[in-house]
Every structure is written in structure tokens, then in C-alpha cells.
Amino acid sequence: MASVKKTLLIGLFFAAVCVGGFFVYINAAFPTVRCEAAKVTHLNAPEDLSDCASCHAKTTPRDAQDWKESKHGVLLVKCFVCHGQPDGKGAIPFNAKPEYKTVCGACHEPAMNRMAAKYGEVGDCHTCHPRHQNPIHRNAFEAKTVTDKTSF
Amino acid sequence: MKKINRTCVFISGMTAIAVCFLAAYGLRATSSTAFCLSCHEMRMYQQEQTVSSHAKDKDGGDIACARCHIPQDAGLRYFAVKIYSGVKDVAVHFWEQPQQLNRVRAQQTARRFMDDANCLACHADLYKNAKGEGSVSAIGKLAHDAYLGRNGQGKRFCSGCHTNLAHLPVFDRGMQINEAFASRLSQNAAGLLPDADPGSATGSAVFNEEEKR
Structure with missing residues (x-):
């Protein structure tokens, strides 16, 4: 009986090691964050800390361009307002994927409450408002109708 | 005694060969689109793919699910993704409902296991557009410079930037x-559409359910 128990324990141990090893390999070979820049701490280049755009225009050009054309870009709501600062000295923690209730809510809480009261909570903000992609001109052009108005 | 040993060795050898053949057949069979579609929740994704820009490859052949979603070299990465995706899909099939699937999480998981080699098999020249007819946009050139390590350190892997392709x-x-x-x-x-998929109504029904959530 004791030997059966021992064999079972050894079997369980090996099974646990195999499953654990498998997950360790999966996490090492297929990281959830697949951005090499994310592995390099921003503090390695302190001279660039205040200038997100100088790197991100090269490394994430679409995000940079989308932000520039967005309402946030036009109104100069800069990166650190939502993402914090890499050195941790900003008002909010440095985070590539900021927590929407705190970060969006800091400015948009009244609108968020109105939307929640009207429609209930549907996912997070980004379910309807894609992160950097809220171009300010697009809807204006779409909504523009042909008119014979010649003066403003 | 010697005879028994020889018989044992012969039977073991034949069994091992049979297991290898069965495993190879199993791996091949479970990588086919038909196998993926045997789970009804997968049909929605296939309907999307058939009208996407990734319905056909550069030679005009149909693109199977496995061609993008599983590494193509039969190494450790291939087996790891097969096992992980297989167990996950079976779990979802038996314990979750298609309407309750969180597609944001599904996107993240799918992107995690997208192998760049699968993309590069067709899109070898990263400075040409998808059809290989002209150059990429200015933003595309910058991003691909970063990807190739020529400018910046922003390698995000193909699916990090190229989303919603299929x-x-x-x-x-x-x-x-x-x-x-x-x-x-x-x-x-x-x-x-001229080659409209008659089953796509089911897909849109699932979408509508998803939209209502």
C-alpha cells in the first residue's frame, strides 16, 4: 500500500513538473507582451523621458499619428496624462494600458456616468472608442452636406 | 527466453512505429480547416476569413486556419501551440457559449501565437505593399524599419500592428x-457578394448577440 502511494506521489510530481514546464516554456516562447521596446526600460534613456514622440514616431508610428490626428492630439492631451511617466513621478502610475475608469474618468467622468445611466456599462471605454483612433476630422467630413452657402 | 525477448522487441517496435504514424496522421488531421470547423463556434471566424483580404494566398489557394495560427516548422513551438490551442479550444467548446466568448481576449490570445514566419512566407519584402505592386506607406516604412532593427527598437511582431486582417x-x-x-x-x-456564403446569416446572428452584450 505504501509503495502504491509512493508511486502515485512520484507520478503526480512528474505530471506537475511536466505541466509546469510546459507553461514556463509557453510563457517564455510566446510572451503576452510582444513588443521588444517594452522590454527595454524607458529609464535607460533618461534624456528622452520627456519626449515620447521622438521614439514612438519611429517605433509605433501608427499610434503616434493616430494620437496626433485625434481629439486628444489636437487638444494636446499628451501621453503622460493617460500613461503616466516612466520615472514614476507623474500623477498616475506609468502604464502602457492604463486603467480606464481612473484615467478616462479623470476628465470624462460626468459623460461616463450619463452613458452608464442611459445604456448600462458596456465593456470598457475602448470597446466603443478605440484607443488612439478618434480622428477629429473624419466625422466632420462625413457629416458635411453639400450647401450653396457662400459666407459664414 | 531469448525468443520471448525478440517477440517483445518486435511487438514494441511495431507499436512504436504505429504510434508514430498515428501521431503524424493525428497532427495533420487536427490542423485541417475541416477539423477546426467541426466545432460550430469556429464557423463565424471562417465566414469572416472568406471575405477578408486573407481568404486566398499569393498563388490563389485557400488559406487554412493552421497556416496563420500554428507555427509551420514541426518543432517544439509547433507542438506547444498545438497542445495549448487544442486544450483551450476543447475547454471553450464544452464549457463556454459562443455568445459569451470575449473576443477581445480571443484576439489577444490569437495574436500571441501568431508566428511571424507564417506572415513572411507570403510577405517576404516588407517594403512592398500587400500586393507587391508598390512601396509601403511612409508609416509602414518607418514601422518596418523598426521591425527589422534598422531604426529604433520597436519590434512588435507582425500581429502587434497588423490587426483585423482575417x-x-x-x-x-x-x-x-x-x-x-x-x-x-x-x-x-x-x-x-457574388460568392456569398449562405451560412453567414448564422454568423451575423452570433455577431448580433455579441453586439447586444
């Missing part, structure tokens, strides 16, 4: 960049 959830359909794909999907659901 599948388009409802919440991503409003994006300007997805307009053409979203339009093809709604035309397909309405049966307006």
Missing part, C-alpha cells in the same frame, strides 16, 4: 481602417 469583431468595425472589410462582411451577410 477576422473582424463588431467592436472593431467602426474603425476607418476596417471600413472595406466591414462593408464586405455586411454585404456577405445580406447575400450581396
Whole structure:
């Protein structure tokens, strides 16, 4: 009986090691964050800390361009307002994927409450408002109708 | 005694060969599109893919699910993704409902296991556009410079930037960049495309459920 128990324990141990090893390999070979820049701490280049755009225009050009054309870009709501600062000295923690209730809510809480009261909570903000992609001109052009108005 | 040993060795050898053949057959069979579609929740994704820009490869052949979603070299990465995806899909099939699937999480998981080699097999020259007819946009050139390590350290892997190529959830359909794909999907659901998939109504029903959530 004791030997059966021992064999079972050894079997369980090996099974646990195999499953654990498998997950360790999966996490090492297929990281959830697949951005090499994310592995390099921003503090390695302190001279660039205040200038997100100088790197991100090269490394994430679409995000940079989308932000520039967005309402946030036009109104100069800069990166650190939502993402914090890499050195941790900003008002909010440095985070590539900021927590929407705190970060969006800091400015948009009244609108968020109105939307929640009207429609209930549907996912997070980004379910309807894609992160950097809220171009300010697009809807204006779409909504523009042909008119014979010649003066403003 | 010697005879028994020889018999044992022969039987073991034959069994090992049979297991190898069965395993090879199993791996091949479970990588086919038909096998993926044997789970009804996968049909929605196939309907999206058939009207996407990734329905056909550069030679005009149909692109199977495995061609993008599983590494193509039969190494450790291949087996790891097969096992992980297989167990996950079986768990989802038996314990979750298609309407309750969180497609944001599904997108993240799918992107995690997208192998760049699968993309590069067709898109070898990163400075040409998807059809290989002209050069990429200025933004594309910058991003690919970073990807190739020529400018910056922003390698995000193909699926880090190129999203919604073959599948388009409802919440991503409003994006300007997805307009053409979203339009093809709604035309397909309405049966307006010449090769419209008659089963796509089921897909849109699932989408509508998803949209209501």
C-alpha cells in the first residue's frame, strides 16, 4: 500500500513538473507582451523621458499619428496624462494600458456616468472608442452636406 | 527466453512505429480547416476569413486556419501551440457559449501565437505593399524599419500592428481602417457578394448577440 502511494506521489510530481514546464516554456516562447521596446526600460534613456514622440514616431508610428490626428492630439492631451511617466513621478502610475475608469474618468467622468445611466456599462471605454483612433476630422467630413452657402 | 525477448522487441517496435504514424496522421488531421470547423463556434471566424483580404494566398489557394495560427516548422513551438490551442479550444467548446466568448481576449490570445514566419512566407519584402505592386506607406516604412532593427527598437511582431486582417469583431468595425472589410462582411451577410456564403446569416446572428452584450 505504501509503495502504491509512493508511486502515485512520484507520478503526480512528474505530471506537475511536466505541466509546469510546459507553461514556463509557453510563457517564455510566446510572451503576452510582444513588443521588444517594452522590454527595454524607458529609464535607460533618461534624456528622452520627456519626449515620447521622438521614439514612438519611429517605433509605433501608427499610434503616434493616430494620437496626433485625434481629439486628444489636437487638444494636446499628451501621453503622460493617460500613461503616466516612466520615472514614476507623474500623477498616475506609468502604464502602457492604463486603467480606464481612473484615467478616462479623470476628465470624462460626468459623460461616463450619463452613458452608464442611459445604456448600462458596456465593456470598457475602448470597446466603443478605440484607443488612439478618434480622428477629429473624419466625422466632420462625413457629416458635411453639400450647401450653396457662400459666407459664414 | 531469448525468443520471448525478440517477440517483445518486435511487438514494441511495431507499436512504436504505429504510434508514430498515428501521431503524424493525428497532427495533420487536427490542423485541417475541416477539423477546426467541426466545432460550430469556429464557423463565424471562417465566414469572416472568406471575405477578408486573407481568404486566398499569393498563388490563389485557400488559406487554412493552421497556416496563420500554428507555427509551420514541426518543432517544439509547433507542438506547444498545438497542445495549448487544442486544450483551450476543447475547454471553450464544452464549457463556454459562443455568445459569451470575449473576443477581445480571443484576439489577444490569437495574436500571441501568431508566428511571424507564417506572415513572411507570403510577405517576404516588407517594403512592398500587400500586393507587391508598390512601396509601403511612409508609416509602414518607418514601422518596418523598426521591425527589422534598422531604426529604433520597436519590434512588435507582425500581429502587434497588423490587426483585423482575417477576422473582424463588431467592436472593431467602426474603425476607418476596417471600413472595406466591414462593408464586405455586411454585404456577405445580406447575400450581396457574388460568392456569398449562405451560412453567414448564422454568423451575423452570433455577431448580433455579441453586439447586444
